[in-house]
Amino acid sequence: MAPARPLVLASTSSYRRALLQRLGLDFQTAAPGIDESPFPNEAPEAMVARLAAAKAADVARDHPAALVIGSDQCAAVNGRILGKPGSHERASEQLAALSGRRVVFYTGLCLIDSAGNRQWLETVPYAVEMRSLASEEIERYLRVDRPYDCAGSFRSEGLGIALFRRMEGEDPTALIGLPLIRLCDWLREAGLPIPPDAPSGRSAG
Template identity: 45%
Template sequence: MQTTLVLASTSVYRQQLLTKLNLPYISVNPMTDEAPHNNESAQQLVLRLAEQKALAGSQIVNDDLQHGKDKNYLVIGSDQVAVIDKQIIGKPLTTENAIKQLKQASGKAITFYTGLAVYNTQTNTMHSCIEPFTVHFRQLSLQQIEYYVAIEQPLYCAGSFKSEGLGIALFEKLQGDDPNSLIGLPLIKLIDLLAQHGMQVLATQHAD
């Protein structure tokens, strides 16, 4: 049976990361409401949304299964938030919010939580996890923050920076198992989850 990898995300950054694994995949838009529930922790939020996105992606490709196509899908869902002063911080969306987020982060250690889930449409099983990563920010002046935001425009990035770009200049230290998780897709954990569903990234041949 053919196994098709599906990324339930339209994020260019996640697509670029997944491409590193040298596996063919398709991307779909999970159209998931990302609003947190009342009294929901950051860890609960990202895990719930990652699993919801994987399930939503499976529903999109489920049309093939209903039409009798002999395929098995492994659907990847992921979500990320930052936590500053015990407050969940998402994407800034505006220049003003990006500046505000970076002012709040200046000189502090900020933890990012990335939820990751892989859903198997053949077995109807889900494997998921949460990957934490801590960023230690330099003391930043308002001038430095405004310059950075103007140059890189990180308006759709949780925490208001792009660690793969000029955002690295904002940090004193990075602390965690996988720096890819900062960009939105923890590849080391993803490789483990795919293996639990029988897909080996380092296999010399991938079954069709």
């Protein structure tokens, strides 16, 4: 059974799409058209909350009857934001710099219900403590996972787990980019049954 309300994920990320599919809800995806540049001296947790809300609001304008999910994530060490490496060389440098250090992932999550004039917004942190990494180990890992589009230069849902000493947080899905525990709470408040009456696991768009 399809949900009573249309559900739209304001993202084209394959990672977020796969996470949302786990809930068994029908949903669409739409690409937000916003400037994602950080503000000067903006704290990581404030930036991701602002961008998550902006993404959801941008897509909600074209889907006024829908529940719209926006999310944004960054990784930070001692408050310094880590970008996506984009190349093997930069990923190798980034992992070497993170060796033995604690990385905090901040995920901004927003749900907009335009029809009900409601908005939920929160930043969900999740921390990873990295092992001490030898250069040969870093090279072997990068050849396998190729995490060049991932902040921090690793895929936690892939072989990246082998680089960790420990993980710390309330919701492991926040590490991948869409905190499902918090999202499920909000969707229930918005009137969607979770788990759904008849999970379909389908998505469109």
